[in-house]
Amino acid sequence: MSQSRTIMADPAWRPSTKAKLLWSVQAAMGWMVPFVALIVWTLVDAGHRGAQLVVFAAAVLLAGLSIGVVPLWRYAVHRWEVTDEAVYTRVGWLAVESRVAPISRVQTVDTERGPLERLLGLATVTVTTASSAGAVRISALDLPVAEQTVTRLTAIAAQHRGDAT
Template sequence: MSQPRTILADPAWRPSPKAKVLWTIQAALGWIVPFVALIVWVAFDGDRRGAQLVVFVVAVVLALVSIGVVPMWRYAVHRWEVTDEAVYTRVGWLTVQSRVAPISRVQTVDTERGPLERLLGLATVTVTTASSAGAVQISALDLPVAEQTVTRLTEIAALHRGDAT
């Protein structure tokens, strides 16, 4: 006889709506080098116009998908939640990863803000645990939400004074 299976509910919270802007800008910046390389190729090798046109069309289609579709898709998938027992995250767009980090395993809680995140008033909370899977990241949170999350995690972790191993 098999045991009943526990179904994990989706984490309750989305990142900031500004996450879509952040991920769109990051994707657009990622396409600068390939398009500059394509322009250089066209400028210095005029003998392969057919191949260059095909590469250009493919690059434009891929860029439009990664800039226009992927950030919205990621926003639809990304979720996070902090409870008294664990930190839950779900991230991804093509491959979706769900993580549960028990509070008793939390070692450190950090906040990170890159230049684009600072510009948009966002932050990433990183929860380092005693796990071989690595840290759990909650990205693209509004700064006040990130600060409240760090405070809450610190308070909850203090109540679970385990050895985090």
Template sequence: MSQPRTILADPAWRPSPKAKRLWSLQAIVFWLIPVAAVLIWALLDAGHRGWQGVALMVVLVLGIFSATVVPWWRYAVHRWEVTDEAVYTRVGWLTQESRVAPISRVQTVDTERGPLERLLGLATVTVTTASSAGAVRIEALDLPMAEQTVTRLTEIAALHRGDAT
């Protein structure tokens, strides 16, 4: 007789809708560097205009794709949930990763806000566990939701006093 299978449901919550804007801005900032590099190359070396044009077109196409399509796809995939038993996340756009961190393994809960996140009123909650896989990150939450999540995780973890190992 076979054992019953437990099917893990998708985590219930999405990041903030502003996550799409954050990820677009991050992509634009990232792709400005290769655009600038190609333009500097064009200024310093006039003998390769054909290759410079091709390089600029490739960089622009990849940059536009990264700033428009990828954020929408990431938003469609990203999920998170905190229960009394665990923290669940699903992230990725090309390669997807699902993580489950049992509350009994939680060591620290941190909030991080980079410049673009502060500009958009967002935060990332990082849950560090006693796991070799590393911390679980819940990205692009509205700041009040991030603060509420940290408070809830702290309260739940206090009920599960242990050594988190």
């Protein structure tokens, strides 16, 4: 008994090249609190210099990986594509998630821009669908690409005029 299986092709487009910088800055900001805590610990407790040095070395190593390596890895994995039939995304770095949202299930299309995204000229397109898996997010797009994507998705969804359920 043979079973046929369709393998989804990788989505065609990458996020903006500025995504790597965005993700690095976000990771660096996340490491600020642990490093401040380490500094306070060092200033308050002079009796554990050996332990402090080990913890500091481990934190520097992990911070270096999350700031320098993970954004590059994420960029290598992240892909997106919009066709007349569906929105495709692939995201992650350690665990990779591929999503397909049929156009007939699209309910809303939104653009989001946080402070760092605005500073870098980026935006995130969120496609809300009638799915228990939640919205499909296409992150770190150059603003003109995000605006074109929203316009295209809106036009395609209008042609399908389903009830998105």
